[in-house]
Amino acid sequence: MQPANLADAPRCGARTRSGAACRSPAVRGRKRCRMHGGTNGGPPKGNRNARKHGNRSAEAEEQLKIVRAADRDLRIAAKLHRGLALRSGEIDHMIRSLRKYNR
Incomplete structure (x- = not known):
């Protein structure tokens, strides 16, 4: 039995391999569950690829x-x-x- 706040949580917007909608609750503040990338914070802040080392x-x-x-x-x-x-x-x-x- 799930708590009431979990039952009312918004659902993940991803599709499963069978084509049905994922029934897991979305991570707070995101549109996907933990299995479909909701815990991934995305790329690092700032442009780390543009850092210069001075060799050139x-x-x-x-x-x-x-x-x-x-x-x-x-x-x-x-x-x-x-x-x-x-x-x-x-x-x-x-x-x-x-x-x-x-x-």
């Missing part, structure tokens, strides 16, 4: 660019020191970087 910020990208250029310069200088031949792209890069440093 403008400052980090600029620092990465400087580090990559320095690494390339060092690798080219090591090749020159060992007497290895430079590729055409490496020669062009050295010319551009020398012009930049001589300004």
Whole structure:
């Protein structure tokens, strides 16, 4: 035997697999029972997908660019020191970087 307030509670609005309406009472403040998603609070509050970690910020990208250029310069200088031949792209890069440093 159910209490009177449960018997008068609004019913779940979902349909069962047989096509009949669900006869369970809806969760308070919701339109579905606990078995049909009434206890699910939905997505988290706020847009957590938009949180930034800073790894791809403008400052980090600029620092990465400087580090990559320095690494390339060092690798080219090591090749020159060992007497290895430079590729055409490496020669062009050295010319551009020398012009930049001589300004």
